[in-house]
Amino acid sequence: MRIILAGTGSAVGKTTISTGIMKALSEKYNVQPFKVGPDYIDPSYHTLATGNTSRNLDSFFMKKGQIRDSYLKAMDKKDIAVIEGVRGLYEGIDSINDIGSTASVAKALKAPVILIINSRSLVKSAAALVLGFKALDPEINIAGVILNKVKNKAHFEKTKRSIEEITKTEVIGGIIRDESISIEQRHLGLVPARERENSLKFIDLWSDVIKNSIDLDRLVEIANTAPKITSEIIPIWNKGNRQPVKIAVAYDEVFNFYYKENLESLEANNAKIQYFSPLNDEDLPDADGLYIGGGYPELFSKELSQNKSMLTQIKEFHLENRPIFAECGGLMYLMNSIHDDRQVGIYPYKSVLTDRVQALKYTIAEVTQDNIISKKGETFNGHEFHYSKVIVNELKNPLAFKITRGKGSYNLQDGFIEKNTLASYVHTHVAAMPDFAANFTTSAKELGD
Structure with a gap:
């Protein structure tokens, strides 16, 4: 089972939501976390949330077979993979190809994608976003949507209806705006988890928000639709030294x-x-x-x-x-x-x-x-x-x-x-x-x- 949590751009709350989902699912499953891209800080939160070391999947560093090799090695004795994307779903090293993007990893792993949208002040326009993301690359399986920063329940229900009826894409949850669940940032991004004594307090808070806002059972069902990976596996490293x-x-x-x-x-x-x-x-x-x-x-x-x-x-x-x-x-x-x-x-x-x-x-x-x-x-x-x-x-x-x-x-x-x-x-x-x-x-x- 595997699922990718991808954003429509910056400031959509991917790390908060992804880490909260990892923590919530860890109450029932052995969760293996991953991070798309070269980031060091987000994986430190994933690791605290799950008890399993988060790994980076990056198509600029790795060939497709190496992405699969890294994934499969990490998934030994694990139940489900939760993969946090990087930036917007399609953002890579340039404006045309997939290299370095979340989309490239989704295709390498044949993983369904849950799109996270900053829905502040959006209703029908949120449906337009989903349509655009689905149309850009039909090979990407955008299987669901999470709405973040919704104003209230009425805003969530209106936006959910718009997305589901116009785009035929399921909305599996919505998170009400709450500044208390944000965590301070430093010049390289979120404060590294090792440096923050109350990191676990934040992670528990994020998990509680997720459990009250997202249909986790449906998320697992979507993750379970990912097909078996059977194509070429390429080792990540070479061996050359035989001496202790x-x-x-x-x-x-x-x-x-x-x-x-x-x-x-x-x-x-x-x-x-x-x-x-x-x-x-x-x-x-x-x-x-x-x-x-x-x-x-x-x-x-x-x-x-x-x-x-x-x-x-x-x-x-x-x-x-x-x-x-x-x-x-x-x-x-x-x-x-x-x-x-x-x-x-x-x-x-x-x-x-x-x-x-x-x-x-x-x-x-x-x-x-x-x-x-x-x-x-x-x-x-x-x-x-x-x-x-x-x-x-x-x-x-x-x-x-x-x-x-x-x-x-x-x-x-x-x-x-x-x-x-x-x-x-x-x-x-x-x-x-x-x-x-x-x-x-x-x-x-x-x-x-």
Whole structure:
């Protein structure tokens, strides 16, 4: 069973509704959550709501067979998949094709779609929206509608009648406007669930609203109409390292942006993952390689700078030529400073938070320097989303990546290299770089010994 919850555009409440549905269904079913697109934050809410790790499905990173492979692996021993879409149903990397869109994932998985509409001030026009979305691509099965932000019961009933009679599409629920169920936002979107002590309170509230507003039994019936997936399955990662290796992964309230498949691919390449906290731990684990993902180090820069033991040990790890890979927030942490707070200092540059987004885009990168995760001449797809920037007055070493789509860290380049440390603003998904784990674990085994 599977269902996709897609929006007609921004500000339709997809995450609130999707997470509430996941939580409500979890009372009866073993729910596997997914998120379309490269987002890290929405999946953190899904994971809290269901107790199962939410996974990203993205047709810019993944071929159709890889989307199916990721889906089927995650669905082992699960009852139902609830997939939250990204932006509007048809929004992708450009205005014509499906790549990067919710629609592409719906077609790859042959999944029915529930369309979520911001119905504020709409009645008959809501029917026009549904007609347009259904007509644009007949291959998409728009099987139902949820109306969000309705004024009252009378508004809901009028809009429901309009949609059902004009479009012959079922309305399975309507949610009355209520600002009390909204949650604060931060510069990358919703506040990450790990950072919010009362996240579960919000999720429970969303679930209660959903149970009182949406026909969940009908939603499950629609999900059950999804046909069996039988076509080609393409593995997401390659295997290349057969030797046991230890990888330390930074994971705490500061650093927690990781694609689940990236970590699984390391384990598939014989890595034993040891999690540690750059914020709270005094000592670095015994490891052959370090992986420091994205997050919000700019919000914890002073606290990170005060953990001098950790800063010193990471710097020593680097000076011993052992491999370190850092993404986005991890890149900031490895710089000389975040604002005026001293950090690890592997790179002689300063990172600063700005008041506007510096990069928000799918990226394509060409590898120009051999490094611990990729080889010169390769290309890979990625994603960048950050409000910070690195101030480079004089570049010390050539960067590893030429950015052919996107912005990068410096002059359409990214991938700062110093010894065997690589740091980049580009977030990498193993489906788009299938040798990522094989290369990194091999580097860790060869350089960590």
